[in-house]
Amino acid sequence: MTTDSDEQTSRPAAATRSADGVLTGAVLCPVCHQHRGRGVSHRCAAPGLVVLPAPAHRILDALRAAGGRPLVVGGAVRDALRDALSGGASSATPKDVDIEVLDVDELEQLRPHLARVARVDDVGASFGILVATVGGVDFDISVARERSTAGGETAASSRRDFTANALGWDYATGELVDPWGGAADVAASVLRRVGPSFSDDPLRPLRAVQFVARFGWRIDEETLEACRDLAPSYGTVPRSRVWGEWKKLATRGIHISRAVQALEDMGWLSHFPALAAARGVPQDPVWHPEGDVLTHLGLSADAAAASAESSGLPADARLLAVLGALVHDVGKPYVTAVTDDGRITSYGHDTVGDPVAQDFLTGIGSPHVLRDRIGGLVAEHMCHVSTVGSPTKAAVRRLVRRLDRRSGVTILDWARVVDADVAGRGPAGSPPVSGPWVALATELGPSPRKSLLTGRHLMSLGYRPGPQLGVIIAAAVEAQDDGLFDDEEGAVAWFVEQEVPRA
Incomplete structure (x- = not known):
């Protein structure tokens, strides 16, 4: 042609x-x-x-x-x-x-x-x-x-x-x-x-952003100006329509960082405060030579999208990976500090980022279950750095359990965000780091979602219903994750050995 x-x-x-x-x-x-x-x-x-x-x-x-x-x-x-x-x-x-x-x-x-x-x-x-x-x-x-x-x-x-x-x-x-x-x-x-009819629908700037994410195209300057003029009308767009564009961006886009830049160029980034707050927030140049937090988030989302595209990841899993990567560090603006010797730290940004990410997802109209899942990925994306060398079985079991509590998030969902994080660092980008965790989780097989030791077991041993049972079951879950038993019979035997007095 x-x-x-x-x-x-x-x-x-x-x-x-x-x-x-x-x-x-x-x-x-x-x-x-x-x-x-x-x-x-x-x-x-x-x-x-x-x-x-x-x-x-x-x-x-x-x-x-x-x-x-x-x-x-x-x-x-x-x-x-x-x-x-x-x-x-x-x-x-x-x-x-x-x-x-x-x-x-x-x-x-x-x-x-x-x-x-x-x-x-x-x-x-x-x-x-x-x-x-x-x-x-x-x-x-x-x-x-x-x-x-x-x-x-x-x-x-x-x-x-x-x-x-x-x-x-x-x-x-x-x-x-x-x-x-x-x-x-x-x-x-x-x-x-x-x-002129472009201005009849204030959703159209977001459609432009979605197309930038999918095709990598540029928006001509005159159209950018029309998008800027529509920025005050964003609040009139139903959240269901906003979510439709973000969903397409995440499940079809491969140029997420360009889409984020387009939001900024058209004056729409402020409508998404979690992302806007990340602009200009510094990072330790040793670990993050790519620049500020927003730059890192865009590059990480690019990495997640590229991996999802090459592997043919289903849409639901891709949605978790790309949006999870895009918001995994949104807690940094609230905890970033510069030490007396000039180092830049962001301790606790994973925990702080959980509700911030969920607020962002609420604002764009995402389903509740997706907000919980992505919040869980944000909260757990740093847990791998706390283990020196290969992870222990107990560490993997506990991670799998914590993830599962967040609307059934899997360790594979977690791995995609963690690996996008380390890949999205420009010159300091590194290969995947989740492999040992995923391999050990596969070796261990499916873990019981609930405590193997139950209140029924405890009452059969003469313990009365009350707060004590909750404390005992919480301790049993820890022992279960440590691998001290792997079935109900073993759980009861372990508990009897503890010789816990009846309240």
């Missing part, structure tokens, strides 16, 4: 705006290699650009039967074009497909035709979207208010956020539909707002 000699396609696309904020200017299309204007209709041949899932053909046929002219729009087109321009293979068949339909006046006009081939839900009806599901694939279907003229295509896409997301693909003709020069911006790795 492009050639090595086509150098212009890799340059930032020229763009200006009219007095009313409409995007204008000439740009070179990287698909047909023709100069064209922004804000005017542009179609060029791109046969087979988007690899559609098989059920899509049934949906598209139903929409045409309803009198509409459907265009595949949004991420499926953007990602397919990005792959094609980079010379790589097409992305995997999308599991979610957005379709915009021209030549139809009302969304309800489509429903009976879609219902013949798919399950139709009203989950997005308040946003002007019907969700049709067939063959395990979701199709978000909307109606363009404009007719399918050249100008109609341009006007219909003018309400989208970024030019890269304002692309369409006409399956019937095999053409790329690109009214706003989005193809050139995809080639140049630039996020650029389409028009």
